[in-house]
Amino acid sequence: QVQLVESGGGLVQAGESLKLSCAVSGAMFRLSNMAWYRQAPGKQRELVASITTRHNTNSADFVQGRFTISRDNAKNTLYLQIHSLKPEDTAVYYCNVLGGYWSWGQGTQVTVSS
Numbered sequence: 001q002v003q004l005v006e007s008g009g010g011l012v013q014a015g016e017s018l019k020l021s022c023a024v025s026g027a028m029f030r031l032s033n034m035a036w037y038r039q040a041p042g043k044q045r046e047l048v049a050s051i052t053t054r055h056n057t058n059s060a061d062f063v064q065g066r067f068t069i070s071r072d073n074a075k076n077t078l079y080l081q082i083h084s085l086k087p088e089d090t091a092v093y094y095c096n097v098l099g100g101y102w103s104w105g106q107g108t109q110v111t112v113s114s
Helices: none
Strands: 003-008 012-013 018-026 034-039 046-049 057-059 067-070 077-082 091-097 107-112
Touching: 003 091, 018 034, 018 067, 018 091, 018 107, 034 067, 034 077, 046 067, 046 077, 077 091
Parallel strands: 012 107
Antiparallel strands: 003 018, 018 077, 034 046, 034 091, 046 057, 067 077, 091 107
């Protein structure tokens, strides 16, 4: 059974940075294209960034170069480095296989104050 454990969120001020982590167990992480998603209050979950097994990355337009997704296959861990945080980045951040087919973890809350 796949288990996803996100961490690294917190309460920060606008302009600051955070690095989120996602520990993956019970799945062939190194063979999976992975992604970060987020869900803001009252909104649908949306795709933030993705990374393939070959470390090719893609990100949503709203990222505007502020987010960097990476992976460490030796540690079965996915990362999201976020710079220049904005209040509109406030959301619960989740990781999952690209497409969101695994069971979701609890996510990690990112709250950005202005």
